[in-house]
Amino acid sequence: MAAVAKEWGECAHDLRTTAVARTMFSSGMSRMVLIGGAYLSMSWEERQRGRKGPKRVGEVPGSTHALAGRAAGGGGGAATTGWLIVRAQKSTNQLKALLAKLLPAGGAAQGAAAVEAILSDMSEALSEALASLQAGRTMGGCRRRRRRACWSMDEVLQRSAAAAGQCREGVVVSGEGIRADGSSRRIMLQFGDRGDSYTWRKYGQKDILGARFARNYYRCACAQRSGCSARKHVQQSDDDPTRLEITYIGAHTCDDRPSPPATSPADDEQRSTVVSHLPAVAVAAAAPSTVRKLVERHVPASDMMEACTPSMEMEASWLLIPSPACSQSELLSEAGEVPELRPGASPPAPAERGKAWDGELLALYDSVVPDLVWRPSA
């Protein structure tokens, strides 16, 4: 641990270095460490250019160690994939260094060269995989200066969920709506559609007992004007912060969007809960403006302004927006508004919904949404 700080020399610059120094991210050219409760990031390139200390890109709020948890194997989706790639890169480099020491310099030169070639290939492939993954996350950077210097990982995650409440561009969200009489209905929104074009306004936030993240409360923006009673609750999943649970309550009675038409008052108080988990690359394609706004809002722009190299830009996006799950969906109450996944097919039995439903989606949207889970409302 201390070696990490030592290796980086100036990493302790301007910070109270403690025994707690943990490598959070390392990709050859750049590295992130956790020292004294602060997430520090710096690239070799920057160091070459004479930068003295690392950039402080986040901090640990109180006892929260969100990223540490993720690094230890928690989390899921694209963020975890990225971390696993980084880990594999690191292991490859370590193996490389180890073999360089173990293999005799002269005698087995040919074998050493072969091993070296294989390892280099592995390393290169991992770098490309990571770059490809990160490219989908690079949605902003180099933006104007922000007022706040640091955001904790939990804050970023929480605000991602909050921002999702306002996300308008469509993504694939699917599930089954639950009617007041207990019957259910399958709903689906297409990736690339505009989803619901309603505008939502946040009216509250509440810490929920036993939940790591607060629940955000939204109502239709035209509620005051038209009396529309539609609401939705957005909450990040404890198990996977990149996953959002969105509960829709009531139906729109406003005509703020052209279609589908407003539902009947009898549909009020319907509830449906969908759980979405979207890879950053899909979200980037689906909601570039929203995500960019999110990045602008949360990435410490003082850092972004002074470190605009591609590597740092990607790293900042990667580190601060682990997977900006951003989704929008609604319970559509009119039959025929959306196509059935399989016309005529009956919905899976409750016990089978989890597996069967996922399978269906994966079959249809494998290249777009790798993970989508339905969960009935409480």
Add this chain to the structure above:
DNA sequence: AATATTTGACCGAC
């Protein structure tokens, strides 16, 4: 200045 968000207070259900 207008609009949106935040957050402590309040309320009803349990």
Add this chain to the structure above:
DNA sequence: GTCGGTCAAATATT
């Protein structure tokens, strides 16, 4: 008394 949901004043953002 506790908890989730909502209100509304304060604050932040555009």
